[in-house]
Amino acid sequence: MGIKSFQGPMKQRESKDMVSLKVSDYMTKKLITFKPEQSVEEVIVQLIKYRISGGPVVNDNYELVGMISEGDCIKHISESKYHNLPGETRTVGQHMISNVETIDGNMDIFDAANKFLQAKRRRFPIVENGVLVGQISQMDILKATIELKSQSW
Known part of the structure; x- marks a missing residue:
């Protein structure tokens, strides 16, 4: 005789129970920002x-002009030591990435997670009307999934 498992009828979720999490719900709004004229050493600190x-x-005007990362700073250190250049003369504007990909704050958190996988980035800035309003990181995506799990997948 086989074992039968009966869980009863599955409860259908109503559409109002479905939670749509947006990037803007989890983005960091209080950001540490940098200026193009700052020295790379200040950024490292x-x-x-x-x-x-x-x-x-x-x-x-708080308009996004680029992104700077640990890797950009390490590249600066490597180049300045290799060429025996004083490091203090180099600015963020010379080492930042200026072609920055942004995402929409209204994007679904799962779409943002997919974008992280495709772009192989650690963070995306969110810009509204040309002004930086926040940033979402891979850690923010993980925090969103923990909250979602508590509400049931």
């Missing part, structure tokens, strides 16, 4: 102090 791996570079 802040990366270590705040335990972050990079951040957005903005102008005086």
Whole structure:
């Protein structure tokens, strides 16, 4: 005789129970930002102090002009030591990545997770009307999934 498992009828979820999580719900709004005229050494100090791996570079109007990361800083150190150059003269504007991909704050968190996988990035800035309003990281995506799990997948 075989074993039968009966769980009863499956409860259908109503559409109002379905939670749609947006990037804007989990993005970091209080950001550590950098200026293009800052020295790379200042950035290194802040990366270590705040335990972050990079951040957005903005102008005086808080418009996104680039991103700088640990890797950009390491590249600067390597180049300056290799060419025996003084490190203090190099600025963020010379080492940042200026072609920055952004995402929409209204994007679904799962679409954002997929974008992280495709782009192989650690963070994406969120810009509205040309102004930086936040940033979402891979860690923010993980936090969102933990909350979702508590609400039931």
